[in-house]
Amino acid sequence: MSKELLGALDALENDKGISKETVIDALEAALTSAYKRNYNQAQNVEVAFDDKKGNIHVYAVKTVVEDVVDPRLECSLSDALQLNRGYELGDEIKFEVTPKNFGRIAAQTAKQVIMQRVREAERTIVYNKYSKYQDELITGEIERQDDRFVYVDLGKVEAVMPKNDQMPNETYRPQDRIKVYVNRVEDATKGPQIFVSRTAPGLLKRLFEEEVPEIYDGTVEVVSIAREAGDRAKVAVRSNNDDIDPVGTTVGPRGQRVQTIVNELGGENMDIVQWTEDPAEFIANSLNPSEVVDVIFDEENERACTVIVPDYQLSLAIGKRGQNARLAAKLTGYKIDIKSESEADGLTEDVQEDSDDAIDNE
Incomplete structure (x- = not known):
């Protein structure tokens, strides 16, 4: 022995x-x-x-x-x-x-x-x-799927993708190659548990780093991302070089760069908007493709504002089922109340009448 x-x-x-x-x-x-x-x-x-x-x-x-x-x-x-x-x-x-x-x-x-x-x-x-891969993009192969997870083979270890990290517009078939975002790695008793995602905003950021050299090298910076995975996303970018347009660079010639990412995510639409230090301008940009007439900040709540848009673009600004407004709020971190010019004018008249009445009663 x-x-x-x-x-x-x-x-x-x-x-x-x-x-x-x-x-x-x-x-x-x-x-x-x-x-x-x-x-x-x-x-x-x-x-x-x-x-x-x-x-x-x-x-x-x-x-x-x-x-x-x-x-x-x-x-x-x-x-x-x-x-x-x-x-x-x-x-x-x-x-x-x-x-x-x-x-x-x-x-x-x-x-x-x-x-x-x-x-x-x-x-x-x-x-x-694999803990080194946390918050990174990694390519694996679909193994199988059950009611709780999609199981992804990463080589010598199996990762799991929970339901809420699965794209609603995707079908996961065994042996399909797939890019996933490593959300977290847990050192469990039975061995490391690796959780991956296709819906995390971080996935989108890493895809842009892969596709856009200027984002990878830091010339253009992704400031914030708002996603409703599989449907639509908004990405705010800024340039650290005054000679480079961050939006055009990210979109790429004839939209090729962003289209590659759209294809990777099964047709998820992308709005690339410019981040600015001026909150009003950033909020206006975030509601793209709608025009914005004015941004009025709430005096009582500094993270809330009312956005005025042309009457004919009210539906566009709000978006289908409120999606455009919802994503803009997530992207900017502001509570956004959208009103048409007519609605805004009516509110102004009501305020003026209340003010006149107060003067008359004195």
Whole structure:
């Protein structure tokens, strides 16, 4: 057993990167528990593994005392001095108590410890590898699907895509290649759990980094993203170079760059808008393709505003089922109330009448 165990420890260190010392420490702890369990011994016991010869020794550790009360834990000073004249009260002495048949138990324990350490090491390797991919884009292959998840093969590990991270306009077929966004990596007991998404705004940002060199190198910056995955998205961009138009650069010649991303996402429509430091201008840009006449900020709530649009563009500004307004609010971080010019004029007249009445009553 000694040669086999030494060979196994060398293989673990060379092949799995698990240090021999780490396994020996775990093995000695496990053998100590096994000895106490199998031999019904409650004394203070230590197990030592000889990493040169592969031998295992069990020692009972006893404290030197004047009068022995518990012989399992204590040794008299007189007995200790017979062993070595240098012993004093309070010293600890190790007595070898290795059972004759302890080799069988040691072999079983060693096998369990090694298997456990291998599993832990493999889990750590996978976790360390894929935790680096968090918030990144990665390509995998669809394995299967059930009521809860789509399972994606990332190579040596399987990722899961929950329902709310699946695109409503996509069908996931086994063996299809797919780009997914790594939402999070959890170090679970049974192994790392990798959660991926097709609906996260981060997916869209990484796709633009892949497709637009100026975004990848930081010349053009994606400031914010609002998505209703599979249907429509708004992306706010700004340029860190005055000579580069961020919107035109992102859209690309004849719209080719943005069209590549639209195709990747199964036809999800894209509005690319320019971010500016002026909140009113940014809010107006966010409601593209609608024109904006004015942006009036709420005096009581600095993150709320009323946007005035031409009468004939009210429906366009609000969008189908309110989608354009909803995405604009997400993109800008403002609560947006959209009104037509006629509605705004009516409100102004009502305010003026109330003001006149107040003057008349004075």
